[in-house]
Amino acid sequence: MTRTMQQLDIFADSRDVMLRNDVLAPLQRRDVAAARTALAQFAGEYPDDGALPAMTVLVRELGNGSTAPFADHAALDIAHRHLEDGVVPAARRVLPAQSVQPWLAPCWRALAQRAASLAFRGAGAGNHADSHAAPLWLLAGDWAAARAAVEGIESWWRIQAPFAWMTEARYRADGLDAAWPLLAGLAWLAPARFVALLPTLSDASLDALRRRFDAGFPGTGEVDDYAWFPAWLLVVKPALAGRLGEARVQRDQVASRATALLAEILRREHEGDQHELIGLRQELSRLHAGLFDTYMATRKVQHR
Numbered sequence: 001m002t003r004t005m006q007q008l009d010i011f012a013d014s015r016d017v018m019l020r021n022d023v024l025a026p027l028q029r030r031d032v033a034a035a036r037t038a039l040a041q042f043a044g045e046y047p048d049d050g051a052l053p054a055m056t057v058l059v060r061e062l063g064n065g066s067t068a069p070f071a072d073h074a075a076l077d078i079a080h081r082h083l084e085d086g087v088v089p090a091a092r093r094v095l096p097a098q099s100v101q102p103w104l105a106p107c108w109r110a111l112a113q114r115a116a117s118l119a120f121r122g123a124g125a126g127n128h129a130d131s132h133a134a135p136l137w138l139l140a141g142d143w144a145a146a147r148a149a150v151e152g153i154e155s156w157w158r159i160q161a162p163f164a165w166m167t168e169a170r171y172r173a174d175g176l177d178a179a180w181p182l183l184a185g186l187a188w189l190a191p192a193r194f195v196a197l198l199p200t201l202s203d204a205s206l207d208a209l210r211r212r213f214d215a216g217f218p219g220t221g222e223v224d225d226y227a228w229f230p231a232w233l234l235v236v237k238p239a240l241a242g243r244l245g246e247a248r249v250q251r252d253q254v255a256s257r258a259t260a261l262l263a264e265i266l267r268r269e270h271e272g273d274q275h276e277l278i279g280l281r282q283e284l285s286r287l288h289a290g291l292f293d294t295y296m297a298t299r300k301v302q303h304r
Helices: 003-029 032-045 052-063 073-094 097-114 123-128 133-140 143-151 160-174 176-189 191-201 204-216 223-236 238-244 254-271 274-287 289-302
Strands: none
Touching: 003 032, 003 052, 003 097, 032 052, 052 073, 073 097, 097 133, 133 143, 133 160, 143 160, 160 176, 160 191, 176 191, 176 204, 176 223, 176 238, 176 254, 191 204, 191 223, 204 223, 223 238, 223 254, 223 289, 238 254, 254 274, 254 289, 274 289
């Protein structure tokens, strides 16, 4: 092969890269007109390129500037699925990893704004139970807007989905220490929601505690065990008593009552009130024998 032919081959190989980058640059700037022009040229020269379908999806999404409020929850669900099943994979396919979330944030924000007038439907709404602006604000990264949207739901602290949304918003805005009271409340109210939230938060210290709990808590092995996570935390991390004490006690949840009882036991221990401790410990044993054994094992180690 001659030197000239080699140079032509290199040019041909790099031509598609150049045209692909010509599309990506305006895409990342969200310049829809320039992106359309570059996409048309790219498609004309390389109609079979593997990146073309994903780029087409993103360019079309940029041109979808609807701001009309959703007429109902079904319309929101359709738009949500379009983003989740079409636009998000396309963004991950062609955009640099660090650019994916910033690029998607305005898309989620637009959906949240269009969903603002839709009321929370609740557990009886079937597939529409989670159709609300709050989780969209979380995806957009606007923690304050997410909290405001949840606060607009009557008695949100009694309802699993908005409680989980508020917990995530508080964690994102203020960190783990500030979120402990809500994390405890979510564990009592909705253990499955609590454990599902942990990978989303991806907090190293919280994940480490969850692994310790999984390995050592004397439960049934079912997801409902996580209702006891806050009470177990008081045994292994008594320094959290103050933060967990800020959680709204749920008297109808035995695990919540046990957490409050353990906090009282810790206080009595600090005061040296041995007479009251006997009765409180007996009550804890009645609520959860395995948790009581775990608690007493730590006391035996301390007093050896």
